Amino acid sequence: MSGSYYIALSGLNAAQSGLDVVSQNISNASTPGYVRERLNLSNLVAPTTGAGEGVMTQSISLVSSAFLTNSLNSTSAQQGYATSLSQVLSTAQSFLNEPSSSGISTQLANFWSAFDGVANSPTQLAPRQQLVSQAQNLAQTFNQLAQNYVDLFNSTVASVGTKLQSVNSMLSQVATLNTQIVAAGPASSNTLVDQRNQLVGDLATSIGATVQNQPNGSVNLLVGGVMLVQDGVSSTLSVSSPTAPPVPTTSSVTVISSQGGVSVPLTQGTVGGLLQTLNFSLPEYSTSLDKVAASLASTVNNQLSAGSSYPNNGSTPQSGVPMFVFGGSGSTGALNLQINPTIVSDPYSIAAAGNPPQGNADGSNAQAMAELGTLSSGPDALYRAMVGGIGLDVSNSNSLLSSAQVAYQNSYQQFQSVSGVNTNQQLVDMLNYQQGYQAAAKVISTVSSSIQSLMQAV
Structure with a gap:
């Protein structure tokens, strides 16, 4: 009879453990980064007789797939x-204000x-x-557009610095959790692993970090072959950038x-996208704008130098003077484009x-x-090419974003199908464990009644 007691008691404990796991899963169904837990049971058998001795809770494991987790992190990056x-390029395009009456x-x-x-009226002052x-x-519009690109460059560098502060905090937390998980052991670290998984996912989104799982339960994090977290040690990241203006023309951030x-070498994640704009897109746009400004100045000034002027509307002709000059540092950039004070x-x-x-x-040179403006290689043509190039970049980045969002959603759904919490399934499991608990309790009650009947019979 005592054997039946212990067998039923093991079933009671197993059912209670199952209800605890179900309760944990349902409670965290909406918790970011939570991975569904599963109760693992094993049959107890007497080593000498082979008779069954009940059930034992072997472990509570996380239901996860390394392949799906890596795929989710990759698409998130x-x-x-x-x-x-897309955000930075769209902002850069908005500065052009094209087409509009003020572009x-x-x-x-x-x-x-x-x-x-x-x-038509060369002797009149008003024209x-x-x-x-x-x-x-x-000239002022060129100046403002150039300054907008300088400001966007500087604010994007600041955004990288802000995001790296968050990244450094997460790297440190992952290293700390590594230490705690190794100390706790696999049987007691599910919650810690969930916390670490959430951080790793966020780091994938931010910097495209990849994971190396270690036998002791810790993880190493790398970006482009550079180790950022190893066991309980983490690196600190910082941004190095020249100061604009002007916008640097080389990959220097x-x-x-x-x-x-x-x-x-950050080429993925939010920071990777920002670095792409800092090292390639924004310098390219600023360089293109400078070429338009330089072309405008040289085209206009060259033609004016081929004509004659009559200062103060006098009668003595003089050689034409430049209309556009470059102030500031003397650079022929759009930021420094000015009108000749003489004119x-x-x-x-x-x-x-x-x-x-x-x-x-005589107004022949003015004509x-x-x-x-109709020159095939003049400032108008260069500017149209610049606007078209930026528009194409924005269109391509939006297409890339759309496809990346679809890929992420597909990966997320596949991940959730394995590791996510299906509340309907959990309710079914809860009923099974509840019925098992009730059945085990019934066995104990039946055995107890039988013992009492035998004692009364004696």
């Missing part, structure tokens, strides 16, 4: 990369058209003042690891006449200036 890339395309058209006004005003507006001071103070310094001049009523 791709989604993080595409998201940050550079329209201002260039108005600028060339203003030369027509001068050509020349209008031309100077259009030129000033155009890097992430440095405190372990050996090596550069970490601002005396619009009659604009070389509207030809060479040789036909008097101050030639008005046609410069």
Whole structure:
């Protein structure tokens, strides 16, 4: 009879453990990073007789797939990369403000058209003042657009620094959890492993970290072959960048690891997307804008130098002076594009006449200036190519983001199908454990009644 007691008691304990596991799963059905737990039971058999001696709770394991977990982390890294890339490029495109009445395309058209006004009335001050005003507006728009790219570059560098602070905290936490998991052993570390899995997933999203599982239960984290977490030791990451303006034209923004001071090749995750814009996209856009500004200045100034002006609307012709100059550091960049103060103070310094001049009523050179906007390799064409290139980059980044989101959702669903909590299935398991508990209790009650009947019979 005592054997039956112990067999029923083992069943009672196993059912209780099962109810505890089900309760844990249902309670954490919506907990980020939680991996479903499973009760593992084993049959107890007497070593000498082979008779059954009940059931034993062998372990409570996490239901996971290394393949699906790695796939989820990989697609999460791709989604993080595409998201940050799309956001920065879309911001860069929004600065162009194209098409609009205030964009550079329209201002260039108005600028060339203003030369027509001068050509038609070269002795009148108003058309020349209008031309100077259009030129000033155009230069200021170039300045502002260039400054916007400088500000976007600096703010993106700051974003990398902020994200790395969060990354460093997570790396440290993973190292601490490694130590705790190894000390607790596999039988008591499920909650700690869940916490670590959540951090590892976040690190995959942020920097594209990959995992090496170790036999002792700890994990190593790497990015591009650089070890960031090994057992209980973690690295600290920092961003190294030159100061803009101007926007650097080389791949000069890097992430440095405190372990050996090596550069970490971040090409995935949110930070990887930001580095892509800092080292390639934004420098390319700034360089393209500088080329447009330089082309505008050289195209206009060269044509003006081929004409003649009549300063103060006088009768003595003089050689044409440049309209556009570069201030600041002297760089021919869009940030420093300015109007020649001589032309601002005396619009009659604009070389509207030809060479040789036909008097101050000659507007032949101004008419030639008005046609410069149609040049196949002039500033208008360069600017259209720049706008088209940025638009294509944004379109490609949006397509990349869409495909990355689909890939992540597919990986997430596959992961959840194995490791996620299905509450309907848990309710079925709960009923099974409840019935098992009741049956074991019934066995104990029956055995107890039998013993009492035998004692009464004696």
